[in-house]
Amino acid sequence: MKLAYRLAYFSGGFIIGIAFLFFILSGKKTSCAYGPESRTLKNIRLKERAFSESTLNVLRENKMDTSVVSLLLEDGDVLFSESNTDLDSCRQYVIEGEISKKNLKITVENCEKLATVLEAQVTSNH
Template sequence: MSLLKRIAYYLGGFAIGLIILFFFLDKKETTFDYGFDARVLKNIRIKKRQFSEKVIGAMKANNIDTADISDILVKGDVDFSKSNTTLDSCKTYFIEGVVTEKKIGMVIENCDSIAKINTLVILK
């Protein structure tokens, strides 16, 4: 068999394999969270969230609901320079995101089984 035919068979099988994988992985809700931001946000998203009274008041005053907070935890950015990741028990993260044309910053205390949202501020 010539080299050209071998390459053609290989590329044909490779293309069929890619199409099959595309259909299998399309049905699964798989995520590839390999970046630092993505891993932290996913870790916070899967935990039960607890809001402080101060945060609840700020949410009511600025017409922000828990769906907006969930959206920030999907599309937001973690500012590691404003975060404290050296703690042993509960690390604190500063997360920024945009909701309804408002830039929001949150300080979240990420513990083992719960994520406590301690501060919510509207940034300029």
């Protein structure tokens, strides 16, 4: 088979495959979380969340509510160097990011079915 025919068959199959994926996956909430940070944040986002009393107090003092934690889990950065990922049952992750011109840093205990925000720190961003 000539090279031109091979390229034509390959191109035709490639275009059909791309069109198939485009129509099948369009409109759905599909995502590809390949990096460890993306996988960690997605795993925490999908679980039921609980908040410690100290976390709620810190958020109240800074005129924030628990929705800022949801925003942080979308756009925050996981600090693996400060996290305790060696635990067997519930690993602890430190996540930080900027919300409403303030730096928010939280510690999350990520268990099998529940993610608990253990503590929060808010600092001004000057």
